[in-house]
Amino acid sequence: MKSLDTNILLYALNKDCSEHAVCRDLVNTAVKEGELWVMADQIWFELYRLIRNPAVLEKPLNAENAASMVKWYRENTGWLHCAWEPSMMKDLSPLWARNSFSSKKSFNLILAITLKSHGVKEFYTRNTRDFESLGFFDVCNPLLNQ
Numbered sequence: 001m002k003s004l005d006t007n008i009l010l011y012a013l014n015k016d017c018s019e020h021a022v023c024r025d026l027v028n029t030a031v032k033e034g035e036l037w038v039m040a041d042q043i044w045f046e047l048y049r050l051i052r053n054p055a056v057l058e059k060p061l062n063a064e065n066a067a068s069m070v071k072w073y074r075e076n077t078g079w080l081h082c083a084w085e086p087s088m089m090k091d092l093s094p095l096w097a098r099n100s101f102s103s104k105k106s107f108n109l110i111l112a113i114t115l116k117s118h119g120v121k122e123f124y125t126r127n128t129r130d131f132e133s134l135g136f137f138d139v140c141n142p143l144l145n146q
Helices: 006-013 020-036 041-051 063-076 086-096 103-117
Strands: 002-004 038-040 080-082 122-124 138-140
Touching: 002 006, 002 020, 002 038, 006 020, 006 041, 038 041, 038 103, 041 063, 041 103, 080 103, 086 103
Parallel strands: 002 122, 038 080, 122 138
Antiparallel strands: none
């Protein structure tokens, strides 16, 4: 199984950013491969927030358009779905209890545990450092070779 981080989807949607073409191509590949990809619901929540934010996009979407876009990706791509489950707390607790763990990384850790628990072996993100040290899956930055 493979998955995408929110930043890859955001760049794929934003024609004004330099990362657009690479990320659009990756997302298009993921759509063609459908059931080889799984997306955590957390990604949709983050994407909705970002595409409505004027600090992120020059032309942010209104609520209706943002909800429609997220719904389209979630329901029409063929991607599988996963979500945080209470049973995953046993994996989370020892990791975020470490004094060296930064609270800023909480949401990334929760995402990583969710994806790992649902069989993800490859994760595509620009923020590789946030995930590589966990050792849960292969972390790929599609923007390295652009």
